[in-house]
Amino acid sequence: MHTTIQVELGDRSYPIVIGRGLLGGGFDLGGHLRGQDCLVVTNEIVGPLYLDKLLVNLGKHNVESIALPDGEVHKTLATMQSILDRLVETRANRDTTVVALGGGVVGDIAGFAAACYMRGVDFVQVPTTLLAQVDSSVGGKTGVNHEQGKNLIGAFHQPRIVLIDTDTLATLPDRELRAGLAEVIKYGAICDAAFVDWLEDNMTRLLARDADALAYAIGRSCELKAEVVAEDEREAGRRAILNFGHTFGHAIERCQGFGDWLHGEAVAAGMIMAAQLSGLASGETDRLRSLVAAAGLPVTPPDIAAADWMAAMGMDKKVKGRKLRFVLLDGIGASRVTADYDERRLDELVRAA
């Protein structure tokens, strides 16, 4: 039994299939590949847990696999090149499919390799972390980090299909589950007040890993992101609302060095800062803060000097014409991208932090 959400992008449309036990035979992934050959890209943590299941699922195919070292620090052009080397070595052709089995880092690197190998081969995602399931599976953003900034190098490359087996969340560390919930909360905050209500009512179930609650939260998150992306695939405008909390969040990650704070944790604190900058009625900011805290996520940033904040944000990709733009809330469930905000309040926020 599974739910399917269709991401509508013209001839690049694709389904996201969500359910339990899909990897182990509940869903025939092989039946959805174009060619006979595939390269599974995973990492040294996820591979030992789920690669065998995936290999059985793809039993009728020629499958090669490669395990990347774990961690954001390896999300580099050099790691991406190791995948390309493997594709060349195995004489992969244009009908070869690259399958990413793992979290967001694995998906981003593998997707970028698929985008670049022979100028683009098919790509399939099997995300195994909550963050990757609700964030990386929709939108086609792939890429690697530059030492000066996150995701500065990459491509838009839509997957052919995304397979989300919620059973893989059983092995996810608590801290990473909570980090994924930050992005789930984000979707509610920017465009669906009713989903925020639902999250307030169901946070306990989510933290207890109730399968139905997780499947609903993942599905709704993917739907909301898919709607935004369908309107603006290349992020010319509205898609930028998905960066709510991310301008502050990326600055936190950068100042702490990638890896000390998880992405979702940085986004969590960043969302509260963005809500404060929005000048919402204080009850609304409090409500968002309570929900973030209920998910076990930080509501205040780490100690960063004001000058470091500004420098880190000045290098942020969300800058347009050198003037900082933020995603701000008009209220819970409504957002806009704007360069029109109270600069004094921004100054106070980064000084207080």
Add this chain to the structure above:
Amino acid sequence: MHTTIQVELGDRSYPIVIGRGLLGGGFDLGGHLRGQDCLVVTNEIVGPLYLDKLLVNLGKHNVESIALPDGEVHKTLATMQSILDRLVETRANRDTTVVALGGGVVGDIAGFAAACYMRGVDFVQVPTTLLAQVDSSVGGKTGVNHEQGKNLIGAFHQPRIVLIDTDTLATLPDRELRAGLAEVIKYGAICDAAFVDWLEDNMTRLLARDADALAYAIGRSCELKAEVVAEDEREAGRRAILNFGHTFGHAIERCQGFGDWLHGEAVAAGMIMAAQLSGLASGETDRLRSLVAAAGLPVTPPDIAAADWMAAMGMDKKVKGRKLRFVLLDGIGASRVTADYDERRLDELVRAA
């Protein structure tokens, strides 16, 4: 005075502007850029000749420049990364334009960097070799070589505009001019018999660098390529006819080590082999051979062992489902992509070579 050819690719359509004296002020390139910032990518040979002119043309913009080392051997991911590093260093944003000033290698690497930086920034081509003018300016193929094969890593990324100043051909070495003519002949051979007639009548003028003859040959080549690409941007089918002579040609380049034979020279000999494999009436193959010879290009491949041919072609990108496909002629001006050919004849061809 200039000619404009529009490449029709929906919202990725762009003009190719062809004429004399365009770089030095005959055409306002700056007026066609979206933002204020650009990075000119050139190389150590072309930069000293034409960079100053381009900088004057772009006088109202913030222009940075980078000169790559010259040669196909530097068409690597590492060189591409040096461009990305420069973009990051200069805090290039999404409105920055990457301008390629040089031959095909510069265009391919710079275009790939533009495709990957922040998942895609604007790209402008100012091709200065005949080969780049008739080949790389249409089609959006960008990329770098892998040590195991040419152009194995790359992206489709259409330029915003292509500026072809035929005056830049004045400094092109004779051997490179002739190599460019190989691709010009190719367009006639695969889809325009009348253009082959014209080339037979005008080869002497072209070799003497008659400006009008060159402008006509470049314009017609771009038109023919644009028609093919417009039908099949991602090379799912018909676009592959542009690879006429290239399966053999790439094998020649590979077996000789990149750089010993120029790409156009390898394609020239490859076209004759492909014509022979086509089983044309012998008069037609002779006619093509005479035209190639008149352009001062090789009509026979270098000495390569049969086993090396097959190995080199087995790794060729034109392989589909592991079975070799070739672009063959039905006659001068008509071509098809097919896996249906006389295998004995292929065997004879590579043994004779």
